[in-house]
Amino acid sequence: MLRAIIVDDEELSVKRLKRLLSESKDIETCHTFMNPLEAYEYAKSSPVDVAFLDISMPELDGMALSGLLLDLDNAMDIVFVTGHDEYALQAFDASALDYLLKPVTAERLDKTLAKIRKNRGYTAAEPALSVFLFNGLRLCRSRKGQETIRLRSPKTEELFAFLMFRRAISREEIVDTLWSDLETDKALKNLNSTLYYIRKAIGSGQTGDCIEAGRHEIRIAESSLYCDLYEFERLLKQIRSAPEPSADLFKRAEVLYTGEFLKGKSYEWASEQTRRLEQDYIELLEAAARFHIGIHQPQQSLRYFCEILKLDAIREDISHEVIRLYTELGRKHEAFQQYRLLEQSLQQELGTRPDPRVEDFIMKLMR
Known part of the structure; x- marks a missing residue:
């Protein structure tokens, strides 16, 4: 995954681009700076894979900053972000990997991230676990639906579906929802044993890492699995925020809804x-x-x-x-x-x- 920085003196532009990057599975960390000199100081001591730089900034513009950053690490990918398309040729002369015009759209940013992956010679890793929540509940060890995983009992299925739905939830709320008819101590024991059987079924050393069980909260590590619901909601958000959604975006979202949520x-x-x-x-x-x-x-x-x-x-x-x-x-x-x-x-x-x-x-x- 990529470590990114955003450098821009416009606060709204910074917030928008950071939100879009946070929705991508390619980005591990993203630090933002409104002062280019502070960004340069940060890059001196912290690894940066890709820098998104506004071109027009006071004191030190994006072109000059890109030169300083590349002197620190010539493997860093530079992407210029600006509201003025007349800078395009200048940007590529400065060895930029790509050039984004404000306001940046999620669809256009996806293309930039694809260029970065290609430039670095890697593709996004295929998740070890795929979970399908539309038209029923199905767990598989591949995105294509091969090697179905069967859970031990209806209660293990319900707990897993509930965790996927809530993504992060306290143990107290889980037992209140799924074991409300039991005393607290017995309900918590049931939760622990049911969670054990889920992890055993999906393989706690591999795909089981998608379940992060703390003392008070249980969380789904979304980046370690594929889920049709999560992808559907991500695409919906992308469509709603895009000034002009594409036919491809609509089609990709449509095919994910294969039937009612948890049908049956x-x-x-x-x-x-x-x-x-x-x-x-x-x-x-x-x-x-x-x-x-x-x-x-x-x-x-x-x-x-x-x-x-x-x-x-x-x-x-x-x-x-x-x-x-x-x-x-x-x-x-x-x-x-x-x-x-x-x-x-x-x-x-x-x-x-x-x-x-x-x-x-x-x-x-x-x-």
């Missing part, structure tokens, strides 16, 4: 999270559909809207969009079919009829 497991503590994640997924599909409308790809937009209706058949606004898109694509018969489905769903579920605006649209289509 009737855990009371998971019910609210299940509803929230389904709503997040629906919002993702709608954003993707409207993104494709904006770039004039009605067929792709139609697919996303239809996925929403599989989960919420009485969304009249979405049905109207589907009817409109079918019409735009010259598929009037399917537009009428969609209207009939909406009519039936509303009558069965709510005892109502479609919005008059949808009915008017259909009547005009029939003329």
Whole structure:
């Protein structure tokens, strides 16, 4: 993993870039400096793999600072970050690995980190444990789902799922949630024995390192495993913060949601999270559909809207969009079919009829 520094005299830019870097699994530590001389003093005594430098700074600009840093360690990767694209050629003349234009986006930063990995001749290590929480609960020793790990009992499954869901939680809250019917001492013993069986199943010397059990708290070491939920939430955050999300980001997030969170497991503590994640997924599909409308790809937009209706058949606004898109694509018969489905769903579920605006649209289509 990489040790990074950010040097910029604009506080908001520093905070934004540090947040984006903290969401990357490539970065181990990230120190920030608003004074370039302080950054230089730090680099004299501390190892730095990559330096993100603003170009325009008082006293010592990024170009000059990059020279000083490379004198200390010519293997250091320099990435310039600035609000002025006229510095691009100058940046590469200064042996910069890359050049980022403010405001930095997560998608663009990913490309920079990929360049750094390539330059250093390594790829991100494949986690020894993969955990899938959508459409059930599944543990595997590879990302491709090979060599499934089976846990000892339903209670070991529930404890592991609860730890993955909460990520860090006190022992007290665990026993209050999973063993509320037992006395405290017995509940804590059950927790310890159940935790032992989980670690035994996943291998405490290897993948078991993903569970950090302290005296008062148990924590999941997220960097030591892959989890579809964690990746889904990371991509959602990236999409929401990006000024212009890409079709690829939407697609990557969509394919992760393979089914309901912990489907088939009737855990009371998971019910609210299940509803929230389904709503997040629906919002993702709608954003993707409207993104494709904006770039004039009605067929792709139609697919996303239809996925929403599989989960919420009485969304009249979405049905109207589907009817409109079918019409735009010259598929009037399917537009009428969609209207009939909406009519039936509303009558069965709510005892109502479609919005008059949808009915008017259909009547005009029939003329």
